[in-house]
Amino acid sequence: MPSASTASTMSYEDSLSSQYLTSSISSLSSARAQSSHIARTYRQAAQLFLTRRLYEALSTIDPIISPEAPDSPLQQEGQSDHDAAPVAFASKTTRVKVWSFYLTLLNAIIELGPEEGKLVFGSTKWRELAAYARQGTVWDLVVRQGYQGNEGAVDGEVVVNLATLLLAHMPSQKLNQQRLETYLSALSNPTFDIAAHLEASQQPMRNSSHQNGTSTPRDLNIRLKLLELYTLHVLPQNDEWDYARDFISMSEVLDDERRDAFLQALHTLKEEKALDGIREKELQRRQDEEMQQRRMEDERRRKEEARADQDRKRREAEERPRTAGSQNRTPSTSSNPRAGQGNRNTAASKAKPAQKKATPPSPRVYRSVFTTVQAAILNAGKSVTQNPMVLLRFVLFLMAFTLAFARRDVRDRVKRTLQGGLHKVQRTIGMGVKVSYI
Numbered sequence: 001m002p003s004a005s006t007a008s009t010m011s012y013e014d015s016l017s018s019q020y021l022t023s024s025i026s027s028l029s030s031a032r033a034q035s036s037h038i039a040r041t042y043r044q045a046a047q048l049f050l051t052r053r054l055y056e057a058l059s060t061i062d063p064i065i066s067p068e069a070p071d072s073p074l075q076q077e078g079q080s081d082h083d084a085a086p087v088a089f090a091s092k093t094t095r096v097k098v099w100s101f102y103l104t105l106l107n108a109i110i111e112l113g114p115e116e117g118k119l120v121f122g123s124t125k126w127r128e129l130a131a132y133a134r135q136g137t138v139w140d141l142v143v144r145q146g147y148q149g150n151e152g153a154v155d156g157e158v159v160v161n162l163a164t165l166l167l168a169h170m171p172s173q174k175l176n177q178q179r180l181e182t183y184l185s186a187l188s189n190p191t192f193d194i195a196a197h198l199e200a201s202q203q204p205m206r207n208s209s210h211q212n213g214t215s216t217p218r219d220l221n222i223r224l225k226l227l228e229l230y231t232l233h234v235l236p237q238n239d240e241w242d243y244a245r246d247f248i249s250m251s252e253v254l255d256d257e258r259r260d261a262f263l264q265a266l267h268t269l270k271e272e273k274a275l276d277g278i279r280e281k282e283l284q285r286r287q288d289e290e291m292q293q294r295r296m297e298d299e300r301r302r303k304e305e306a307r308a309d310q311d312r313k314r315r316e317a318e319e320r321p322r323t324a325g326s327q328n329r330t331p332s333t334s335s336n337p338r339a340g341q342g343n344r345n346t347a348a349s350k351a352k353p354a355q356k357k358a359t360p361p362s363p364r365v366y367r368s369v370f371t372t373v374q375a376a377i378l379n380a381g382k383s384v385t386q387n388p389m390v391l392l393r394f395v396l397f398l399m400a401f402t403l404a405f406a407r408r409d410v411r412d413r414v415k416r417t418l419q420g421g422l423h424k425v426q427r428t429i430g431m432g433v434k435v436s437y438i
Contacts, residue, residue, distance in 0.1 A: 038064050038090050042098055049101070054109055055120050065102055067145060085145040096157045099146055103161040106133060110169060133169040138162065139179055152186030156222035159183055163229045173237040180230045187223070223253050231262060236269055 041064050048057035064086045087098045109117065110130045117126035132138035139162050147153045154162075159180075166176040227248075235244035248254065248262045 034086060035090055035094060038087060038094055038098065042094070042101065045105075046101060049105055049108070054105065054112070057105055058109070058121075061098070061102055061105065064098065065145060083144050084148045088146050088148055092155060095146065096155050099142055099155075099158045100161050103138070103142075103158075103165050106138065107165055107168065110134075130169075133165050134171075136166055136170060136175040136179070138165065139175075151182060154183065156219065156226065160222065160225050160229065163226070163234065167229070167233055167237075173234045177230070177234050177238055177240075180226065180234060184226065184230065220253070224258070227251060227253060227262070232265055232269060236266070236273065241266070241270055 041060060045057045045061040048054075048060060066085050067083050068086055087095055090098070106129060109121070109126070110133055112120060112126070114123075114126070117123075117130070120126070121129065132141065142158060142162060143149060143151045143154060146158075163176055163180055166179075167173065170176060231244045231248050235241070235247070244266055245263065248259060248266065251259070254262060
């Protein structure tokens with residue numbers, strides 16, 4: 001029969017066991033609730049991403065990858081690192097899905113470009129998100145919030161996505177090289193302990209030790225992808241060809257077949273880059289030649305235009321004196337109405353003599369007319385003494401004759417003739433009067 005002390009001891013041990021069991025069950029229930037919440041959030045964000053609702057997808061996934069406040073219902077018991085996000089305490093499978101989705105979403109946001117990104121997220125927010133990849137700060141974010149600052153504990157699949165994102169968007173691959181070297185140096189040697197790996201993959205992140213070696217075939221494939229990114233993409237971008245070849249040759253993960261394949265791929269990449277350099281130089285040479293030819297053509301065109309302009313100015317200078325002469329001969333018009341009227345009157349006064357001079361009578365006509373007038377005057381002087389009315393008719397005839405020939409030269413000549421005739425008539429009349437008195 002057990003003693004009282006023995007019964008008391010058993011009762012105390014049973015009490016402790018009961019407390020531990022209750023705490024474990026409570027912790028397990030909390031972890032399951034949080035894991036369920038993260039899984040639902042991930043599925044909802046993935047559905048939004050598939051429908052290209054990037055802003056809603058980011059807003060949905062952000063709470064589980066960002067640090068939780070101390071009074072948050074998702075804050076787990078015993079969690080002291082406030083920089084860690086809820087996803088940091090999820091299972092390996094959930095962590096990989098969430099972070100791989102976030103990096104894919106970030107790449108899609110950057111590929112929107114500044115204009116569309118500004119419309120969807122606003123200019124400031126889009127530039128902030130783009131800087132995560134272009135400056136490499138997303139790597140720090142994932143390590144701090146997803147793995148509690150332990151860079152070597154980052155899941156291999158997440159590292160592959162991080163390196164790929166930086167390779168696509170960073171102008172220089174120096175930081176990417178540094179991050180990969182730090183991660184690769186933290187990896188353990190291959191063990192292929194599948195049972196240990198399966199057991200560790202089921203534990204939350206806070207209870208797991210370093211699990212990023214090559215303990216399973218899947219881990220080996222991830223390690224090979226990392227080596228491929230590092231030796232065949234990142235190092236060649238930094239012109240580290242010799243270092244990449246030495247790293248491949250000394251790698252313990254690669255067997256002979258894979259090593260030869262990596263070295264051949266590296267050699268092919270180097271040749272292609274050399275050919276690209278030659279093609280770029282040839283393209284640059286052609287562009288320089290085309291630019292030089294365009295400059296020569298532009299220079300020739302400018303010379304032709306200058307020559308044509310000089311010829312035009314020379315012709316204008318030659319035509320200017322002729323134009324000035326024609327303008328001097330032709331009466332100029334003026335905007336002043338009086339001046340215009342005066343010019344028109346002057347032109348009309350000049351045009352009339354010109355028209356009269358255009359068809360002058362023949363001198364023979366003048367001589368015939370004056371001879372007739374002179375004979376008429378002499379006959380009138382002889383007969384005036386017999387019939388005084390003849391003198392009146394003669395004067396009327398002279399007036400009609402003068403009106404008919406209104407030209408000044410005709411009038412002057414008729415006037416002289418008339419005066420001579422009248423003078424003779426007066427003398428004849430005077431002599432007749434004297435005879436009648438006698």
